Amino acid sequence: MTTRNAAFFLAALVASFACGSEQALAQSSGRKPIPPPDKAKAKASHERMLGELKKILDKTDGENGLLGTVNIKVWQDRLAKLDAAKSDATKPELAKPELRFKVLVELGDAMVYYGQEREGLKVLQQAFDMDKAQIPDELYQDSKIRYAACWLRLAETENCCASHSAESCILPIQGAALHTKKEGSTNAVKLLSEVLAATNKTSPNHLRAEWFLNVAEMTLGGYPDKVPEENRIPPAFFKGTDFPHFTNVAGKVGVDFMNLAGGAIADDFDNDGDIDLLMTSYGADGQLEYMTNEGGVFKRSTEKAGLIGLLGGLNIIQADYDNDGWIDAYIPRGAWLGKIGLQPDSLLHNNGDGTFTDVAYVAGIAGVDYPDITAVFTDYDNDGDLDIYVGNETDANVKAPNQLFRNNGDGTFTDVAEKAGVMNMGYSRSVLAGDIDGDRDADLWVSNLNEDNRLYRNNGDGTFTDIAPQQGMTGPKKSYTSWFFDFDNDGALDLHVNAFGAKPADLAAAALGLSFDASLATLYKGDGKGGFKNVGREVGLTQPYSCMGGNLGDYNNDGYLDFYAGTGRPEARDLVPDKAYLNVGGKTYADITIASGLGNVQKGHGRSFADFDNDGDLDVFAQMGGAFKADLFHNALYENPGFPGTHFIDVKLQGVASNACAMGARIRADIVEGGTKRSIFRWVGSGGSFGANPLRQHIGLGKCEKLESMEVFWPTTGKAQVFKDLPLDRFVRIVEGSDKPEILELKPFKLGGAKDQGAKDQ
Numbered sequence: 001m002t003t004r005n006a007a008f009f010l011a012a013l014v015a016s017f018a019c020g021s022e023q024a025l026a027q028s029s030g031r032k033p034i035p036p037p038d039k040a041k042a043k044a045s046h047e048r049m050l051g052e053l054k055k056i057l058d059k060t061d062g063e064n065g066l067l068g069t070v071n072i073k074v075w076q077d078r079l080a081k082l083d084a085a086k087s088d089a090t091k092p093e094l095a096k097p098e099l100r101f102k103v104l105v106e107l108g109d110a111m112v113y114y115g116q117e118r119e120g121l122k123v124l125q126q127a128f129d130m131d132k133a134q135i136p137d138e139l140y141q142d143s144k145i146r147y148a149a150c151w152l153r154l155a156e157t158e159n160c161c162a163s164h165s166a167e168s169c170i171l172p173i174q175g176a177a178l179h180t181k182k183e184g185s186t187n188a189v190k191l192l193s194e195v196l197a198a199t200n201k202t203s204p205n206h207l208r209a210e211w212f213l214n215v216a217e218m219t220l221g222g223y224p225d226k227v228p229e230e231n232r233i234p235p236a237f238f239k240g241t242d243f244p245h246f247t248n249v250a251g252k253v254g255v256d257f258m259n260l261a262g263g264a265i266a267d268d269f270d271n272d273g274d275i276d277l278l279m280t281s282y283g284a285d286g287q288l289e290y291m292t293n294e295g296g297v298f299k300r301s302t303e304k305a306g307l308i309g310l311l312g313g314l315n316i317i318q319a320d321y322d323n324d325g326w327i328d329a330y331i332p333r334g335a336w337l338g339k340i341g342l343q344p345d346s347l348l349h350n351n352g353d354g355t356f357t358d359v360a361y362v363a364g365i366a367g368v369d370y371p372d373i374t375a376v377f378t379d380y381d382n383d384g385d386l387d388i389y390v391g392n393e394t395d396a397n398v399k400a401p402n403q404l405f406r407n408n409g410d411g412t413f414t415d416v417a418e419k420a421g422v423m424n425m426g427y428s429r430s431v432l433a434g435d436i437d438g439d440r441d442a443d444l445w446v447s448n449l450n451e452d453n454r455l456y457r458n459n460g461d462g463t464f465t466d467i468a469p470q471q472g473m474t475g476p477k478k479s480y481t482s483w484f485f486d487f488d489n490d491g492a493l494d495l496h497v498n499a500f501g502a503k504p505a506d507l508a509a510a511a512l513g514l515s516f517d518a519s520l521a522t523l524y525k526g527d528g529k530g531g532f533k534n535v536g537r538e539v540g541l542t543q544p545y546s547c548m549g550g551n552l553g554d555y556n557n558d559g560y561l562d563f564y565a566g567t568g569r570p571e572a573r574d575l576v577p578d579k580a581y582l583n584v585g586g587k588t589y590a591d592i593t594i595a596s597g598l599g600n601v602q603k604g605h606g607r608s609f610a611d612f613d614n615d616g617d618l619d620v621f622a623q624m625g626g627a628f629k630a631d632l633f634h635n636a637l638y639e640n641p642g643f644p645g646t647h648f649i650d651v652k653l654q655g656v657a658s659n660a661c662a663m664g665a666r667i668r669a670d671i672v673e674g675g676t677k678r679s680i681f682r683w684v685g686s687g688g689s690f691g692a693n694p695l696r697q698h699i700g701l702g703k704c705e706k707l708e709s710m711e712v713f714w715p716t717t718g719k720a721q722v723f724k725d726l727p728l729d730r731f732v733r734i735v736e737g738s739d740k741p742e743i744l745e746l747k748p749f750k751l752g753g754a755k756d757q758g759a760k761d762q
Contacts, residue, residue: 034322034385037349037359037411045361050309052344052366053284057311060284063340066570066627067283072114075107097134101127105143109150113572115630117154124150141195141205148191148212149573153630155184155219160602161258164634166248171577171599172238173218185216192216196231202514207505210512215575215601237511243555243582243592246620246638252752253612254298255291258632260625261548262286263316264606265692267327269350273731273746275610275694278329279623279635280313287311288331290356296613296749306355310346314605317692319377321386322411323660326350327695330388334371336570336627338397341371345390364412370400374689378433378442379659380458382716385409386659389444391428401425402446421464426451429500430689434484434493435664437530440715442664447479447497447689457530471532476519481550483688485561486681487539488586491668492528493683497521498547498565506544507576518544521565540589545579549690553609553618555596557646557700559671559680560586564620566690568603570627575601578622600624602633607691611698612637615748616648616729618698623691639751647701647728651710652744653684656736658716661695668711671704701728712736 111120250256334341606623653662
């Protein structure tokens, strides 16, 4: 890292002061400033949240099947009952070998998922020591694959986790990622080979076994040569489109610690010009972590920020909800857990002094609690302050309407979802806000799992109408992560909806040219008037992947938005690679997963694109880990290799009549590239619904010769500002109503190249 010079410090101070004076700007515009929270009430809210989260933690082991020992105890009890019934002639059904086999497999699997790998593998071996002739063959082969997957879990624990390297678990597995402790993968190969010899070539069990066999052999250095040709995934499948390689530098910068699945925000929380990280982890003991960017290395500032004891949460989003110039955050909790997921969400107020306070109770957010995984900040009523739409999970046991928290302008919120008509009553996986019809008010999207999706058009009077059925947008049925964006830079919002549920068998089938059952991602092309057309297959979304998290960003600075999908399913045994796609001129997507080095087979949700080193291109942060206690993994930060000859501009907007962080504002950049004029569009937001990009907008300008003009449209007022001949490759700040952009002299630095990594709070 190079030390920042005096000019940079001055620019940072100017920017910080300007943000801090936001309430004065708001007052002059006629907008009522939102007062800071009462300190005593805010402290009481924070303490109450800490107490509630401690209660959840204390109950987790006995009631949570994902994170506790409850499943182990259930299967141990069933096994004990079978043992006790051996001599009971009145219950012959309990003596059936098939039943005992099932119970042993489930018990062993549960123990492995909880992190008791060796103990669980011994129990599984007991199942396979039984007489095979007494077990139905399909059950036997399916269970053998599960047994093999448990050996692979041990292999990951002893190699990828215990001896982690920057290359660990990234396809194709090679170099430092090869396993030195080979027992796990060797045993998995043996079991999988037996399954392949005993099953039909097109059966799901055969295809699953093929996928796992190829991955297992990779970890041993045996792919492709040691994989029998009839079971080999073609090497071409692991190539894809050529693209420069991103290098995982998480270990160098101090963010490669292990956690379960969670959310991630990349943004400038301390207003110093560098992009920081705020991350959750799904476990009930998963500590919220705040990592401040100190010029290329990250310092753990969690304790100093007052965040110790804020636990759990599978997602996290950000905005300046009170218009004070400091980025705040919202944490949904309880996802996937049904009745035991009735947990409070957090609203973290950034106090502007390096600390945060959880004001969810005093703000009226917590108290009526539902299981949820997704939320979005939006000014749906165009009054200049940000509201919050929360997607909850309704199932057979829990009726959980979505919540629309209207910002009252005094630090509190009121749920108006019922009156607004946006309760959904589905299993929400993703919620978004965007102006689909150009009428200046924000419309809402809801991805539902196994149910119809919803597109709520804003009627402009506080109510919404679901137009998804008439637009043909109720699918895919297994919808998950999504985002509004402009795929082809035509000025109209498009919608990308990822699908959930693709299994290893689906990937193997696709690689071998066979049919598969998994749903595909969808791209709905918008016309700017509220109409959409499904063009997913036309643009190349033809491969199955199960997306649990993801985001969009411009990998190569060409002005077209690409995406990165974090993949997997809750089951620890589903090892499939993340997917990286390049937007080719707004016409098609190209799969760059393997060449880019982003094909990590571990799980995770939060994916964030950000220029962490201020060098003018977007790096990618991946918050890793699964949902079960054993499914911990190291986070990754992939450094962009750079694309010489391309240009960029980074734009930080500050609202005055509009919300302070300009959520929902539209930017249009008109450039000249190769003598031809074209436009690039961005809408201010954090990107996708699982992983949050900075609200400061990075706009790749391709190999342009000139940035002719930039238009900023403010939907709250309906006014546009136009700026001519802005400089290339600079960071600028634009205040609503001001004629002159401020150039921020943010200097680039080297990731991991300066200060010692801060593993502890300083």
